[in-house]
Amino acid sequence: MILALSAWWGLAAAVSAAIAYAVLALLSAHLSPGATRGVLLAAWLLHALALAEGLLGQPPRFGFAPALSMTVWLVVTVYAIESRLFPQLQAHWALAGLGSAAVILPLIFPGTSYHLISSPWLPLHWAFRNCFIRPVCRRGGAWLAHDAT
Secondary structure: OOOOOOOHHHHHHHHHHHHHHHHHHHHOOOOOHHHHHHHHHHHHHHHHHHHHHHHHOOOOEEOHHHHHHHHHHHHHHHHHHHHHHOOOOOOHHHHHHHHHHHHHHHHHOOOEEOOOOOOOOHHHHHHHHHHHHHHHHHHHHHHHHHHHO
C-alpha cells in the first residue's frame, strides 16, 4: 500500500523531511555551516515526526522500511552530536541522501499493521531492538567465538 500514513501531518512531515534532506544533499557545498546545521535540524525533526506517526499512529505499523528509517534517524542523531565535537566531519551530503531515501521508504513499504498490541510503545521497542540490541549481540557473539578459537 502506497502512502500508508494515517494522518495528513505524517505524510506532510515525511515529504518535507525528504525535501529538506535532498536540499542538504545537493547544496551542502554551497551552504554556510549555520545554514547546514539549520537544514539538518529541520530534516531531523520532520523525520522524527514521520517516524512517530508511523509507529504511534492508529494502527501502528512496523516492518523493514520503518526499521531502516529509524536506524538512519539514529545515525543522523549520532552524526549531529559527533560533528559538534569533531567539526572536521564532512559527511552531510551522504547522510542527507540516505536520509531522503529512508524517510520515503516507509511510505512505499509501510510494514505490518498491528491492530491488537499490548502497548502503543511496542513498535518503538522493536525499532530500538533492531537498531541496538541485535547488532551488539551479533558483535558480542562474534567476539566470543573469536576468543574461543
